Amino acid sequence: MRAFSEKLNLYTGYLVVILVAVLLTVTTIEVFFRNVLNSSIHWSEELSRFTLVWTTFIGASVVYKKGELIALNAFTKLNEKKRKIIFYITQVITIFFTILLIYFSIHATLSPSTMNQFSPGLNISMAIPYLSIPLGLFIMLIHEIAFLLDPKELFDKEGEYE
Template sequence: MKKILNFIDGINRILLLLLGVFLSIMIGVLSVQVLSRTLIGHSIPWSEELARFLMIYLVFIGAALALRKQQLIAIEFVAEKAKFNTRRFLKITSNVIGIVFFGVIFVQGLEVMARVQTQVSAALQLPMSVVYAALPIGAVLLTMNAIAVIIELGIASEDKNMEVEK
């Protein structure tokens, strides 16, 4: 199980770097766009489209990383009052429900990609299937990190049981 967690965390480190690159590109392009519009009076037609597409990927990658660190917004007042095993059960259950939801996003994302495969974006002339690929890619990343959280909760349970036995 530790090998699986190490593998997922390795992928997450790469995703964190990718997140930084995408954010840097987005900030740079938007900064040039604002300067171009204010100083020259001419806007760059593709900059807003690129920023929008990067933001879509940033949201899915960021959500996957936040899920892994259990930093997504959650209502936990019930879980906080519960005992360890109940809290663990609630977290595992919510992650399993999340995995089912991510499966729906994955399937629907593939269907949308198939429908838009002949379309291209207005300014960048990028196939829209590349943009909509964020849905299945994000679903896979979210599922991967939900599984990691479930594994960690299972390991925490084993560690807790070992402490009780001592």
């Protein structure tokens, strides 16, 4: 599971780089059009917004895998056994919460009100921007399960949780 999580994180990181490049390119072109050519590309703001949403939710899974999300390290003074118990409890709670979020985000994404609503600029179903939420959460769930099954990558040589 750890190898799959690592490979998935690698490809997800590439996707985030591509999304940021698209966001930067579209925004730069739109600024040029507005300030130099005095016109606007009607779909550029929408594409930038949707790309930012995808970057946020997919990027969150990459950051989670690297262990760089904001964390509270209040239990670092406990002995190794107690820290590991707290780690496992936290992972199980996090996995449960992520599964709930995936369920409700899929429900929102596939609802008729979302599926039948189209964006005015790109004329795409609003389910496409919404899809970033369950997809990002699902990737994060894979990383959470990999951490639960093989937590040693989260602990340094002295056994402290990073």
